[in-house]
Amino acid sequence: MTFILGPDGAPSNPLLDGLNPQQREAVEYRGPALLILAGAGSGKTSVLTRRIAGLLSSQDAWPSQILAITFTNKAAAEMRDRVESLIGQAAEGMWISTFHSACVRILRREAEHFGFTKNFTIYDSADSRALIKRIIKDLEADAFGFTVSSVSGKISRLKNELNDVETYARNANFNDPAERVFAQIFRMYTSELQRANAFDFDDLIGQTVFLFRAFPQVAAIYQRRFRHILVDEYQDTNHAQYSLIRELTKPIDAHVAEALEAGEGYRSSQREPNGTIAGASLTVVGDSDQSIYAFRGADIRNIVEFERDYPRSKVILLEQNYRSTQNILSAANAVISNNFDRKDKKLFTTIGDGEKIVGFTGYSQHDEAQFIADEITTLHDGGLDYKDIAVFYRTNAQTRALEEIFIRSAIPYRVLGGTKFYERAEIKDVMAYLIAVANPADPMALRRIMNVPKRGIGPATEAALQLHADKHEQTLRDSLRQADQLGLGPKVTGAILGLAGLLDEVTLRVETAKVADILEAILKRTGYVELLRASRDPQDEARAENVEELLAQTKEFNTRNPDGTLLDFLTEVTLVAAADDLDDSSGTVSLMTLHTAKGLEFDTVFLTGVEEGLLPHQMSAGEPGGPAEERRLFYVGITRARRRLYLSLAMTRAQFGDVNVAMPSRYLQEIPTELIDWRQSPGSANSRGGTQPRALNARRDSIGSGFNSGFSSGTGSGAGRAASFDRGGGSGYGYSSGPSATALARAARNAEKKTEWTNRVTGTVRDNGDLTLAVGDRVKHDDFGEGTVKSVTANGPKSIAEVQFDEAGRKRLLVKIAPIEKL
DNA sequence: TCATCCACGGTTTTT
DNA sequence: CCGTGGATGA
Numbered sequence: 078m079t080f081i082l083g084p085d086g087a088p089s090n091p092l093l094d095g096l097n098p099q100q101r102e103a104v105e106y107r108g109p110a111l112l113i114l115a116g117a118g119s120g121k122t123s124v125l126t127r128r129i130a131g132l133l134s135s136q137d138a139w140p141s142q143i144l145a146i147t148f149t150n151k152a153a154a155e156m157r158d159r160v161e162s163l164i165g166q167a168a169e170g171m172w173i174s175t176f177h178s179a180c181v182r183i184l185r186r187e188a189e190h191f192g193f194t195k196n197f198t199i200y201d202s203a204d205s206r207a208l209i210k211r212i213i214k215d216l217e218a219d220a221f222g223f224t225v226s227s228v229s230g231k232i233s234r235l236k237n238e239l240n241d242v243e244t245y246a247r248n249a250n251f252n253d254p255a256e257r258v259f260a261q262i263f264r265m266y267t268s269e270l271q272r273a274n275a276f277d278f279d280d281l282i283g284q285t286v287f288l289f290r291a292f293p294q295v296a297a298i299y300q301r302r303f304r305h306i307l308v309d310e311y312q313d314t315n316h317a318q319y320s321l322i323r324e325l326t327k328p329i330d331a332h333v334a335e336a337l338e339a340g341e342g343y344r345s346s347q348r349e350p351n352g353t354i355a356g357a358s359l360t361v362v363g364d365s366d367q368s369i370y371a372f373r374g375a376d377i378r379n380i381v382e383f384e385r386d387y388p389r390s391k392v393i394l395l396e397q398n399y400r401s402t403q404n405i406l407s408a409a410n411a412v413i414s415n416n417f418d419r420k421d422k423k424l425f426t427t428i429g430d431g432e433k434i435v436g437f438t439g440y441s442q443h444d445e446a447q448f449i450a451d452e453i454t455t456l457h458d459g460g461l462d463y464k465d466i467a468v469f470y471r472t473n474a475q476t477r478a479l480e481e482i483f484i485r486s487a488i489p490y491r492v493l494g495g496t497k498f499y500e501r502a503e504i505k506d507v508m509a510y511l512i513a514v515a516n517p518a519d520p521m522a523l524r525r526i527m528n529v530p531k532r533g534i535g536p537a538t539e540a541a542l543q544l545h546a547d548k549h550e551q552t553l554r555d556s557l558r559q560a561d562q563l564g565l566g567p568k569v570t571g572a573i574l575g576l577a578g579l580l581d582e583v584t585l586r587v588e589t590a591k592v593a594d595i596l597e598a599i600l601k602r603t604g605y606v607e608l609l610r611a612s613r614d615p616q617d618e619a620r621a622e623n624v625e626e627l628l629a630q631t632k633e634f635n636t637r638n639p640d641g642t643l644l645d646f647l648t649e650v651t652l653v654a655a656a657d658d659l660d661d662s663s664g665t666v667s668l669m670t671l672h673t674a675k676g677l678e679f680d681t682v683f684l685t686g687v688e689e690g691l692l693p694h695q696m697s698a699g700e701p702g703g704p705a706e707e708r709r710l711f712y713v714g715i716t717r718a719r720r721r722l723y724l725s726l727a728m729t730r731a732q733f734g735d736v737n738v739a740m741p742s743r744y745l746q747e748i749p750t751e752l753i754d755w756r757q758s759p760g761s762a763n764s765r766g767g768t769q770p771r772a773l774n775a776r777r778d779s780i781g782s783g784f785n786s787g788f789s790s791g792t793g794s795g796a797g798r799a800a801s802f803d804r805g806g807g808s809g810y811g812y813s814s815g816p817s818a819t820a821l822a823r824a825a826r827n828a829e830k831k832t833e834w835t836n837r838v839t840g841t842v843r844d845n846g847d848l849t850l851a852v853g854d855r856v857k858h859d860d861f862g863e864g865t866v867k868s869v870t871a872n873g874p875k876s877i878a879e880v881q882f883d884e885a886g887r888k889r890l891l892v893k894i895a896p897i898e899k900l
Numbered sequence: 901t902c903a904t905c906c907a908c909g910g911t912t913t914t915t
Numbered sequence: 916c917c918g919t920g921g922a923t924g925a
Contacts (some may be wrong), residue, residue: 472911654915735916
């Protein structure tokens with residue numbers, strides 16, 4: 078480590094350079110437990126990275142004593158690179174990974190302690206749903222109202238709370254037949270997983286905790302090894318993850334420590350005078366305002382109660398934001414301050430106001446997408462790189478309209494997450510071969526490939542094989558080899574034995590061969606690609622290409638990991654996170670959900686679909702804490718933007734094939750009016766024409782009066798309305814440190830505002846009654862001028878006309894509410 | 901055993 | 916609008 082003189086003449090340490098006092102303290106503090114409350118954009122990643130580098134360079138820790146948990150694999154890889162470049166050398170043995178990856182690593186080593194083997198399969202959601210489906214069918218549990226999604230959701234929730242079948246059965250009310258059936262499903266699901274030598278996503282965490290609790294001497298290996306544990310995004314840990322960290326940071330009992338150190342004479346003892354080994358030092362970083370994973374069991378209490386759980390802990394607040402302009406921050410602050418049960422914190426920046434937030438309301442999601450595309454083109458022409466632009470949305474379904482328009486506008490883009498390559502049927506087929514080869518006990522993979530490509534092995538034959546397996550208490554794979562004992566036809570028997578031979582042959586090479594070689598052998602023996610190529614279904618050509626793309630990926634994996642095994646490959650594929658796809662050098666606009674956006678940042682952000690029902694999402698309305706979590710999601714989206722933020726919505730949104738009228742999100746009016754420059758406000762987009770009060774006809778070019786004034790002016794005499802819009806002068810976004818009474822008053826006021834907002838906007842929607850248009854009709858549109866109807870789809874309220882306007886181009890309009898007149 | 905057809909239903913967010 | 920899944924007929 079080299080020390081140079083800083084500007085103040087004091088010795089300057091590159092690890093601390095450019096840090097504010099709080100950040101410095103977070104890097105340098107040494108103690109048993111540290112909680113860093115880091116607001117959005119406050120440099121927490123940098124702090125965490127430097128803290129690790131500091132632990133290494135000060136020799137407080139060896140690399141192998143560090144376990145850092147990040148939210149994505151990509152974040153893990155970046156953190157590793159940055160630590161290594163900070164200390165100027167490779168840090169071998171350091172574990173930086175996600176919760177799931179770390180647990181897989183532990184489980185692969187220790188699986189044999191409790192009835193699994195190291196080549197276990199990881200069931201993704203689709204696999205576990207398929208298994209649940211079978212079980213529901215077998216038990217005829219649908220008669221009790223159980224569906225795949227209700228069961229998988231319930232099992233997942235139970236596992237996240239660390240309830241195993243036995244615990245559940247003990248507490249269940251067996252007078253309730255539904256509960257009895259559920260216990261049966263849960264039990265069967267658990268035993269099927271065990272029999273298949275498989276874990277589901279939740280098991281990876283839960284079973285690791287179980288392993289540690291059941292085998293203290295195994296836990297002790299990791300408790301002793303990891304002296305410094307660091308967890309990022311702590312606000313999104315669930316109970317199982319919390320417990321895992323709890324287990325890992327426990328001190329080691331004297332007798333366990335003694336057993337552990339016995340026969341290790343060469344190594345100096347780590348034991349305290351009383352014979353125990355002290356618990357590891359724990360650092361967690363989080364921001365309760367960014368907790369957005371309650372639906373998968375994330376528990377905000379983990380961060381709120383940290384000081385209680387770890388008594389001798391230190392808390393550091395990082396409040397200065399280094400990412401965004403003041404306008405963006407003010408909007409974010411104003412929005413989040415409406416969540417009244419939060420710890421107040423003051424985010425500030427010295428960057429300056431920056432540009433105003435741009436608002437836009439499209440007539441449809443296509444109109445919205447077109448605006449975004451046009452804006453991106455303008456920004457790109459102005460010198461902004463595509464890779465610095467991101468488009469966020471609440472649901473994956475929203476990508477369709479965006480993609481359509483982006484393709485037409487020749488904007489290079491990339492969708493993170495979304496429809497995954499690995500979810501395609503042909504890829505799952507080929508992957509099932511790899512899984513079957515890696516884990517011969519797994520019947521799910523085997524069932525999938527039994528008749529792919531077609532071998533004449535149908536459901537009847539499969540059932541006979543399964544029956545044989547159950548009767549002899551062996552795996553399905555074993556039964557395959559004994560197909561000649563089942564008295565099946567010679568053709569089918571031959572096909573089964575052929576498959577068994579193929580799998581057995583390839584399985585022999587699993588330990589030694591490269592993934593790509595294994596896959597190539599399978600493809601060659603099955604002729605899968607050739608069969609696809611020979612098919613007359615035109616889509617099969619694309620499927621063949623996908624399979625070859627997978628082969629290319631295995632080769633790429635082998636180059637990246639020369640020692641990588643088939644198991645490593647399968648693990649990597651199963652545990653990729655949506656954000657892992659982000660490629661900084663790709664030169665494309667990034668499209669992703671708000672959830673995926675967490676932890677990322679972009680120069681320019683488009684936050685789309687800011688509508689009631691979408692953000693907040695319909696589904697969240699009933700859930701306790703739902704709307705508040707949706708608000709945090711909106712907050713997360715806003716705070717990803719460095720310099721430019723666009724908020725957009727559509728007045729109508731097509732869903733499930735029909736068109737619905739959308740209303741602006743309640744969160745929009747929580748942002749002070751003066752921060753948003755409405756290019757087209759909801760008021761001007763939906764309210765014109767003679768049927769509405771004149772005051773609502775705000776012109777789209779009268780920017781200042783666009784939005785809030787647009788809806789607040791035609792209102793009658795709403796009591797308390799003046800108070801509702803009293804958020805000028807900064808009071809709406811400065812953080813009040815007042816007691817909860819004011820917070821409650823604020824919340825009450827908000828509730829009132831929401832109602833008013835809802836009523837207002839519903840009332841402003843134009844209604845053309847039963848106006849019907851025919852191809853060739855001339856129409857006049859308030860914004861687009863005159864045009865000719867080119868096509869009309871459907872009748873009645875859902876009727877959509879495509880109109881070629883003389884000057885504004887071709888537009889699709891919802892006839893019922895578009896501001897049009899028939900000429 | 902397999903291919904094709906129609907009816908149905910479902911959609912929040914993710915490892 | 917889509918894909919899934921059950922039923923039907925060859």
